[in-house]
Amino acid sequence: MIVDRDKCIGCTLCKQDCIVSDIEMIDKKAHIRNLTCIKCGHCIAICPVKAVSCDDEEEYSMEEVIPYEKEDFTIDADKLMNFMKFRRSVRLFKKDEIEEEKIEKIIDAGRFTQTSTNMQDISYTIVKDSIPELRRMTLGTLNAMADKMLGSEETPKHLLKYAHMWKRMYESFVENPDGPDQLFFKAPLLIIVKAQNEIDGGLASAKMELM
Ligand code: SF4
Ligand code: SF4
Structure with missing residues (x-):
């Protein structure tokens, strides 16, 4: 400086x-x-x-x-509140191609999010063609994790339902890999956010989601 x-x-x-x-x-x-x-x-x-x-x-x-x-930096508070209230987990996606500039804008929303001590410890991976392979790997991992959780007496009770859900997801995928996608919901594109600090990653993801 x-x-x-x-x-x-x-x-x-x-x-x-x-x-x-x-x-x-x-x-x-x-x-x-x-x-x-x-x-x-x-x-x-x-x-x-x-x-x-x-x-x-x-x-x-x-x-x-x-x-x-x-003028360029001000958002009406009520509109902002409505915008935040309107936020939903999306589980139905269009098959449309996503324009480059939209992807860049979403990543920029993450890039310009504050990080602890300005570490900027975040990186982004865009997955498009390899989504089926990623789905297979992720479900396989979740299934293995579920087996461990179900086989351990130390697993907190409230997490057991997730273990059962992951196993069901894995089994339905093995039965029919082209069937319903309960993991990525057939999204046409994924952005994976990786961060050393979980809070930094969470903050960036939240801003990207709003964008
Ligand atoms: S903010 Fe710092 S650099 Fe800027 S005028 Fe004041 S003392 Fe100088
Ligand atoms: S830490 Fe921040 S405020 Fe201090 S010199 Fe560096 S950029 Fe400027």
């Missing part, structure tokens, strides 16, 4: 807002040490004169920084 000393007016806002105390004031101008910086972008956002930027495009692309415009 760098500060344009010619633009900096020495207001200290960036220094006050830096969670890892990586900014010092030298001769009344901000200086970023880049020792503990987590590239959270707070200093870029808070600077009133746009003096802060990132010089490493791979780590933090300045092209993706959009200036705040109230």
